[in-house]
Amino acid sequence: MSWIVRMIVVLPALAALAGLLTRRQRGLAAAVAVSVSAYVAVLGLIQWIAPSRTADIDSVGSLPLGDLSVPLHLLSDRVSGLVAFVVALVVLGIQVFTAWYLRDDPRYGQFAATVSLFAAGMLLLVQSGDLVLMLVGWEVMGWCSWLLIGHDSERAAARRAAYKAFIVTRVADIAMVVGIVALSVRARSTDLMAVLTATGDGTLLTIGLVGVVIGVAGKSGLVPFHDWLPDAMEGPTPASALIHAATMVAAGTYVIARLFSLYAGHDGARTLLAVLTAVTMVYAALLALVQTDLKRMLAYSTLSQIAIMLSALAAAPAELGPGAGIAHLVGHAFFKALLFLGAGWLSVLAGATAVAALRGRLRPTGALRWSMGIGLAALAGVPPLIGFFTKDTVIDAALDGATSGGGLRAWLVVVALFVTVVLTAAYCTRAWLLLDTPVAETGALPDLEPAVVAEEDVAVVTASDSADDAEVERVHAHGHAPITLPAALVVSVLAALTVVGTLFLVGLRGGVHVGLLSALLSVLLVAGAAYAVWSVSDRGRLDVADRVPSRVREPAVRGFGVDTAYVGVGRAVTAVARLVVALDRDVVDAYPRAAAVVARAAGRAGERSHRAVPSLSLLSLLVGVVVVAVLGVAAWR
């Protein structure tokens, strides 16, 4: 069985290579990408059903690194099987959808190959039983995300977004690498089992766990690293779906879940994680409420949902395990992939992703309308969709933690979770109302007007808020390519999975664990929020977000200038670098330069005293003899 585990990692990587070689033949590239991801999904299914439950599957042999043991093992258990299968499934759906979505893109081949490589990175991370392999997968995803976000590289905004994503996550990865090194040094091994069972040095453990939390915060977009994710919407919609649904952004959850037994015994790192997640989930949900662009709204909702997954790991009691976080990861993978692909479909129909342009565009579309509805309902947490179960599992786990001695940390998470439930329901309702209410019914053209103006304002103020440009250009250039049956089928299957996906979690320990009271409370909160939004927006005729004063809303759309802060950090770093260069040049280098000056001056003086006159040389000879003789005899022993 161990060959399946290896194949699941190797095949997508080979597919990436093959895709790159066949990038000119569009059909072949698509066939390679789709067939390999289908095969990997089948392998993932087999591995999930019958995991080999070992953690010592050899990959490329161990590295000879002295007394540090680096076995580079892969593992296979129920959790890795489930996550790998879900990842493979989502990747398969995305590959099928991409074949239609980027059908007119001249660089489709490269894109599909990059998606395959990305999948290889994520599957490696999921199945790695070794911190080094985990880091390799982590870095592969970081690099591929740069490629995917910057796919439309002729647009400056896409390039900037790609660099922003790459640099921000790289900065956080510094801490990740430090953390992994600390954990490995502590265990004298990079093997996951050895790291988990190692005892000793508390300082190294703290450095390791905090470092990993910071690294995860970078990739998963926790405050203060969150701002790259909304900008990453510059990438084509399938790339967004891939990054958000099951892979890179969610990878942090998986890493921390793998290390959960260490975190469970370390309050400091868990408190840090709890604070970060609590702040992020509420803050991102608030920003999602006011976005003017559908994709950016989904991006903020991803931030919020990832924070929910991680908060489960921050607050759950040790004996409950990381099941709640993994469960939400799976659920989120299904409904977020559904939402992104649906948004992509919709944007092709409408030629835009701006909410103002999409108003009422959902109503005439049959399957898409249903799918988006299911997706938004799952995001909001409406029973019996998967989103409800996984979210309430998280809430229940956090409550468990709070009541079983989790203290302030767990209570903070619980409160944040309930606030987020309300906000999530609110923005989902807003999105649904805006997309589904026919424009004619609003009958309030003046209402449309300010939204458009605001949109233009934003477009002027921030270059990053042009997420729809790629789609718009594509649609305008090539017309409305009618959706193909497989692509539509993908959306429908994802919608079906969102409904019945809870069955996936039955086998997972702590996967579905809904408390009656908390579930009731959250359902009430969802309903209340939805009703409030419905009534405030006058049954969908208005945009709730327009009620927000524009002096708050405009900065909110722009993410409250966090981007400016990032730029400031970058400037500060370059300023420090310049200072160091100046110090090096003007202070440190002064000594070598002084030596040069002295040498030159001495040479000039020497030249003046050497005039090729025999008498002078005789004189120096005699002086030299006397000095040498006196010195020689005096110092003789």
Added chain:
Amino acid sequence: MTGLAIDYTTLLPALLPVAGLVLVLVADLVNPRLRRVPYAVAALAALGAAVATVPGLVLGGGTTRETFCLTGRTAASASAPTVDGLPQVCLWQADALGSTLQLAAAVSAVVCIALAWPRTRRRRPPDSTREPVEAVLLLAALAGTIVVAASRDVGTWLVALELATLPVIALVALSGRRSAVAGATQLLVTSLVSFALLVLGVALWFAATGSPFLTPDAALSSGGAFSAASGAPTSVVFPSVSGGVVALATVLVVAGVGFKLSLVPFHAWTPTAYAGSSVPVATFLATVSKIAALAALLVVLRAVAALGTPALVSIALLASLSMTLGNVMALRQDDVVRLLAWSTVAQAGWVVLPLVSISALGVSASATYLLTYVVATLVAFAVVAVTLRDQPGEGRSIAAYEGLWQRSPWRAGALALALTSLAGLPPGIIGLVGKITALRPVVAEGWVWLAVVAAVNAVIGVAVYLRWLRAVITAPDVVAGAGTEGAAPAPVAVARRRPVMVAGLVLASAVLVVVSVQPDLLLRLLG
């Protein structure tokens, strides 16, 4: 002296140049219009001398090839009684170190002869005697160098040293230019005074030790240890003062030889003579003459080493002065021959640097450094000679080397290797090895300040040679119209016959490459 045994095969390294010399004179007598034959004979003689030294190289440490032994015994027999009251000693002792120096001198002479190879095939006019005279002088100086390395008595030592010096003065003067005469004059004046110092030093040595031999036994006798022949008439010993006298003798010898090594403050002739003479002669001055000087110095110092003297402050002073002055002056030169002249001064400081520790370690380190310097300098001078033949007008300025990398990459590569070797940078590994070897005795004896001076000079030296190297590897300025015009006839010049000169360059470069790739070879040669 009844039992003076002469082993002619041992003497071959010295006999072959002399025989060549005679042959050249005879050939000139027979046919005075030959232009190339004298050089060919000289080159063959030098090659023969080089080959003849090889048996001395393969000797293990400690054993020597001896001849002119005074006791009537052959080199093989041992512990025979003394004859005529003199200690058992051989006047010619070529051990591994001496043989290596002889080999280096012979090979350098071959390269110098190749560089001096006449450029035309035409028969020379009957009134010109330049070629045979040059060949004879070169061979005479080579013979002196070879003899001085193996001599163990003061008479041979002095005569051989002068034989190595005086022909060079004539060689410098031979070109007849004004600058050549000036250089020769300065060289002559300095050399006379130095000879006076040497004779004085040798006389003091004799006075102190009562022995005409430059051997450890003789040196030990100065302290009263010489008792084997106390009744002999020559052993006039004054134990109370002899230690100081030996010291004075040693430093006077150092001063006298320091002139030939161009140590500061005995260096003033160096740039003048180098610039005045032709490039092959300058090469000879920079290589064979230096070998002769160091070989002579080592003969004395190895004898003195038996006294267990820890170190010589005067040598430390000379070394640091030479390095510093040589480097700072070289830094300002635009003429490559003058640059190499000053670099010689600086490198002479490095050569005597390890001798502050008068010990076997210091002696072998000094010889090692000398050999690395000789090989690298040979290559540099050979490149200069070839370039000068291509561009007779301006081949001596650094500017003429701009773009050499593009024009002739092999020559530029050889020059780069030579310069990096002199600077002690990779890829000239041998230079680095030499510098480390030279510094080891200094550090071992605890001369921290000297090591610091040496390190600073190593840095300045890097600047000196990189200054030239930068010109070699950078592309020439398009603006420099004069340079391109000068370079335009160069291809024609390249087409001119100079295969022997290039062969000399190739020989020197090959040696440099080999020792650079495998420095171990050189280090093992010197034990």
